[in-house]
Each structure stands twice: as C-alpha cells, then as structure tokens.
Amino acid sequence: MSGMDRDWGVKSGGGGVASDIQAKVDRRERLRQLALQTVDLMKDPYFMKNHLGSYECKLCLTLHNNEGNYLAHTQGKRHQQNLARRAAKEALNNPTLPQANSRTVKARKTVKIGRPGYRVTKQLDPETQQRSLLFEVDYPEIEESLQPRHRFMSAFEQRVEPPDKEWQYLLVAAEPYETVAFKIPNTEIDKAHGKFHSAWNDETKTFTVQLYFKAGGEGPHGRPLMRPPPPPPPPLMAPS
Numbered sequence: 001m002s003g004m005d006r007d008w009g010v011k012s013g014g015g016g017v018a019s020d021i022q023a024k025v026d027r028r029e030r031l032r033q034l035a036l037q038t039v040d041l042m043k044d045p046y047f048m049k050n051h052l053g054s055y056e057c058k059l060c061l062t063l064h065n066n067e068g069n070y071l072a073h074t075q076g077k078r079h080q081q082n083l084a085r086r087a088a089k090e091a092l093n094n095p096t097l098p099q100a101n102s103r104t105v106k107a108r109k110t111v112k113i114g115r116p117g118y119r120v121t122k123q124l125d126p127e128t129q130q131r132s133l134l135f136e137v138d139y140p141e142i143e144e145s146l147q148p149r150h151r152f153m154s155a156f157e158q159r160v161e162p163p164d165k166e167w168q169y170l171l172v173a174a175e176p177y178e179t180v181a182f183k184i185p186n187t188e189i190d191k192a193h194g195k196f197h198s199a200w201n202d203e204t205k206t207f208t209v210q211l212y213f214k215a216g217g218e219g220p221h222g223r224p225l226m227r228p229p230p231p232p233p234p235p236l237m238a239p240s
Contacts, residue, residue: 028072041067044074059086113141116177125212130190132212135182139174140205147200148174148207155186172207188214 041047046059047070055064057073059082064070073079121134139148153169155161158181168186173179189196195212 041070059083111176112178113176114178115180116174118180120182128215130195130212130215132210133182133184135170135172135209137172137174137180137207138205139177139207141176142205143175146175148172150198150207150209152189153181170209170211172209174207184211185213190214 046057048056048058050056055067055070056062057064057070057079060073060079062073064073117138119136121136123132123134124130125132137148142148150170150172153171155163155165155167155169158169160181166186167183170182170184171179172182190212196210198207198209200207
C-alpha cells in the first residue's frame with residue numbers, strides 16, 4: 001500500500017485535504033466570474049489599469065494580474081478596513097455631509113389648492129384675567145389619514161414682513177392647503193395643564209388651537225394684556 005502511495009505522489013490520508021483545497025479554489029473562481037458579470041469596475045474610484053496591463057487598487061496600493069483578482073481583493077479584509085478608515089476620515093473632515101447609509105428625505109411636491117377657511121376668537125378668563133385666543137381652521141379637502149400640524153415661529157424666521165420682536169407667529173399646515181400664519185403678541189404663553197391644547201375633529205374637518213397668555217404680561221409696544229374684555233369677535237377674516 002505504501003508503494004502505491006509513493007507511485008501516485010499522494011500521502012496516505014491526504015485525500016480529504018486536497019479535496020477541501022480544490023473546493024475552495026472552485027468556489028473562489030465561481031465568485032470571481034459572478035462578480036465580473038455584476039460589478040461595473042468603471043464606477044470604482046479606486047480601480048486603475050496601468051501602462052503594463054496590470055490593475056492597481058489606488059486605495060490599498062496593491063497590484064493585480066487581472067480584473068477577477070482585483071474584485072477578489074475588494075472583498076478582502078484589508079480593502080474593507082481601508083474603506084472604513086477613508087469613510088471615517090471624510091466624515092471627520094466634512095461633518096455636515098450625510099452618512100453614506102442615511103436615507104435621503106425628499107420634499108413632497110403637492111399641488112396646493114389655496115388657503116383654508118379659519119376663525120379667530122378672542123377670550124378672557126374671568127377668574128385669572130388671562131387673555132386667550134381660539135383658532136379654528138377648516139380643512140374639508142385634507143389628504144386622507146393626515147392631520148394638521150402647528151408650530152410657533154419668531155418674527156426673525158419669516159421673510160414676509162420686516163422683523164418685529166413684539167410679535168410672533170402661529171403656523172398651521174395640512175396638505176394640500178397652503179400654510180397659514182397667525183400674527184400674535186410675542187408674550188409668554190401659559191403651557192400649564194388646560195391652558196394650551198390642540199385638537200382635530202375628523203368629522204367636521206376642523207383643527208382647533210387654544211392658547212392662554214400668562215397674566216400680567218405685556219403685549220406689543222408695552223401695552224398691558226390685562227385690559228377690559230374685548231368686543232364680540234369679528235366675522236371671518238379674509239386671508240391677507
């Protein structure tokens with residue numbers, strides 16, 4: 001038996017090892033062929049063909065005999081580590097740039113159908129003498145499953161009127177309507193329980209916001225907010 005082993009040049013018990021190596025070689029070749037069919041090397045910024053006909057990786061400074069070998073190199077540990085280092089360095093030098101794997105949020109392009117109808121009612125709490133404003137905005141054609149949103153904006157954020165620190169704006173938005181802004185005194189708003197709330201009535205399609213100004217505050221140009229009750233609320237205001 002040992003003589004036959006010597007004739008064939010095979011060491012006793014080595015058949016399994018040889019087959020494992022051959023399987024790895026075959027698998028590597030299949031992956032190389034698959035990569036050649038699916039990867040566009042011309043879009044790889046680190047792939048370069050030199051004047052000798054060989055291929056270079058400009059990131060790792062390695063030399064490769066053919067495209068398949070280069071592709072196998074890009075899947076290796078060294079190339080992947082260098083890619084990670086390069087990405088970390090670019091993120092450090094350009095902190096405002098988004099990460100490569102972050103999702104890009106695209107602005108919605110919706111055809112606006114005009115401003116919604118709205119009502120503003122001035123109120124006075126007889127117990128606390130706090131003035132309040134009740135905003136009611138109608139959205140009969142609001143997009144299905146959506147609810148209006150609101151936020152406050154300072155006079156220095158907007159670009160429609162000259163900035164005036166005496167005023168602030170309450171913005172209400174809902175697709176497909178234009179955003180409406182209500183100009184209100186730049187006075188501290190009472191955020192205590194029951195003093196500020198918003199609600200959406202899905203049946204009437206009306207969005208309401210009610211806010212209270214803190215008692216004793218001053219309105220625009222130093223006028224006190226604690227004044228006699230206002231006259232009855234005016235009719236529906238026309239959009240400005």
